[in-house]
Amino acid sequence: QSALTQPASVSGSPGQSITISCTGTSSDVGDYNHVSWYQQHPGKAPKLMIYDVSERPSGVSNRFSGSKSGNTASLTISGLQAEDEADYYCNSYTSSSAYVFGSGTRVTVL
Amino acid sequence: QVQLLQSGAEVKRPGASVKVSCKASGYNFIISNLHWVRQAPGQRLEWMGWINAGNGITKYSEEFKGRVTMTRDTAATTGYMELRSLRYEDTAVYYCARPPVGAKGMDVWGQGTTVTVSS
Numbered sequence: 029q030s031a032l033t034q035p036a037s038v039s040g041s042p043g044q045s046i047t048i049s050c051t052g053t054s055s056d057v058g059d060y061n062h063v064s065w066y067q068q069h070p071g072k073a074p075k076l077m078i079y080d081v082s083e084r085p086s087g088v089s090n091r092f093s094g095s096k097s098g099n100t101a102s103l104t105i106s107g108l109q110a111e112d113e114a115d116y117y118c119n120s121y122t123s124s125s126a127y128v129f130g131s132g133t134r135v136t137v138l
Numbered sequence: 139q140v141q142l143l144q145s146g147a148e149v150k151r152p153g154a155s156v157k158v159s160c161k162a163s164g165y166n167f168i169i170s171n172l173h174w175v176r177q178a179p180g181q182r183l184e185w186m187g188w189i190n191a192g193n194g195i196t197k198y199s200e201e202f203k204g205r206v207t208m209t210r211d212t213a214a215t216t217g218y219m220e221l222r223s224l225r226y227e228d229t230a231v232y233y234c235a236r237p238p239v240g241a242k243g244m245d246v247w248g249q250g251t252t253v254t255v256s257s
Contacts, residue, residue, distance in 0.1 A: 064243035079243035117183050121242050125197050127185040
């Protein structure tokens, strides 16, 4: 199973909105509403930010939102803040009853 | 609160095996799956597989099939991941993680276990 495709880096200024894409296939992202997004700061364990495409766990800021269209899922961060600077990974359930992560995106706050 | 506590760092020779444990607390262990994910230095997250803590059924990534075994001890509320025939490229941080209740994904994560393969 190949990794889902994400842009290597995305940047924005404080207060701006940015969107990270996650492209898979009709056997994963396109076929299931089980896409999740993770934030990872250096040296830390990943943190779940979005699950089931657009659901936000308790305690996660509503500045984070998720969506999906066809084989591509997206994570939008609005009102970008310095603490949002981190690596972000998407993940999808697959037709093989397995999971696959994306290639990862480094978010930089300018 | 819900917590996953993993075993300590390991250093292994190439060809050896390693077994990492993940002690769960704060929830009903047997009603949830337990995922295992690894991350090599500077690399992306990589899903290794999951185990149903209730019935012990497993699903492994094709990447690791034949080299990995995931088990659990329900009395000890602990999951285990054993990786055999270790290679230098298996040097990584290994995480266990639990899904959100009634959903898919990985909600609660262990602190990670560093496994170093070195001669």
